[in-house]
Amino acid sequence: xxxxxxxxxxxxxxxxxxxxxxxxxxxxxxxxxxxxxxxxxxxxxxxxxxxxxxxxxxxxxxxxxxxxxxxxxxxxxxxxxxxxxxxxxxxxxxxxxxxxxxxxxxxxxxxxxx
Amino acid sequence: xxxxxxxxxxxxxxxxxxxxxxxxxxxxxxxxxxxxxxxxxxxxxxxxxxxxxxxxxxxxxxxxxxxxxxxxxxxxxxxxxxxxxxxxxxxxxxxxxxxxxxxxxxxxxxxxxxxx
Numbered sequence: 001x002x003x004x005x006x007x008x009x010x011x012x013x014x015x016x017x018x019x020x021x022x023x024x025x026x027x028x029x030x031x032x033x034x035x036x037x038x039x040x041x042x043x044x045x046x047x048x049x050x051x052x053x054x055x056x057x058x059x060x061x062x063x064x065x066x067x068x069x070x071x072x073x074x075x076x077x078x079x080x081x082x083x084x085x086x087x088x089x090x091x092x093x094x095x096x097x098x099x100x101x102x103x104x105x106x107x108x109x110x111x112x113x114x
Numbered sequence: 115x116x117x118x119x120x121x122x123x124x125x126x127x128x129x130x131x132x133x134x135x136x137x138x139x140x141x142x143x144x145x146x147x148x149x150x151x152x153x154x155x156x157x158x159x160x161x162x163x164x165x166x167x168x169x170x171x172x173x174x175x176x177x178x179x180x181x182x183x184x185x186x187x188x189x190x191x192x193x194x195x196x197x198x199x200x201x202x203x204x205x206x207x208x209x210x211x212x213x214x215x216x217x218x219x220x221x222x223x224x225x226x227x228x229x230x
Binding site: 004006034036041042043044045046049089091100101102103104105106107 | 118145147149154155156157158159162170172205207209211218219221222223224
């Protein structure tokens with residue numbers, strides 16, 4: 001079956017530091033990959049996505065590249081801000097195989113200190 | 115359109131009681147999904163609807179759980195004879211489907227259930 005393994009947290013960084021949150025996956029088909037973010041008291045929001053190998057998703061300064069050879073989709077940001085403090089979830093969907101559900105990792109709590 | 119709405123935001127119930135949650139999706143979205151998120155974990159799929167048809171149910175959805183989407187609009191999730199293990203955040207999401215360029219879910223803020 002499908003699974004997502006995500007870097008365990010919590011992660012605490014100083015403002016303007018470089019961020020990497022690791023994500024690897026196992027899938028039976030050819031999945032699409034996602035990063036979702038959950039700010040305190042809010043619902044999950046789609047941060048970025050990629051649908052095929054070597055695609056790079058990007059949004060709000062965050063980037064992630066779909067690496068089929070290493071089955072990875074690591075999230076990066078060059079200079080984090082206090083407002084980036086949230087929980088980040090890596091997820092996949094094998095919808096091309098008719099499986100529309102999302103499989104999530106366990107989430108990584110990120111705290112940015114001024 | 116204000117997005118996906120879930121009601122109530124919080125529910126505290128005694129063990130053995132029945133509870134029902136409601137989800138109102140984005141109006142033009144034909145897909146509706148329910149997920150459950152326990153503390154420190156990622157959301158886990160429960161079930162999904164395309165219009166009014168329930169197309170898939172997870173093994174997590176025991177006989178005590180039932181979901182409906184009459185007329186393909188709002189959806190309800192009912193839990194009968196609640197147990198402490200049912201305490202979780204119940205998330206609803208909707209989408210236009212995966213055959214569009216703008217695919218992806220829109221999640222609601224969730225209903226937090228506490229069973230005491």
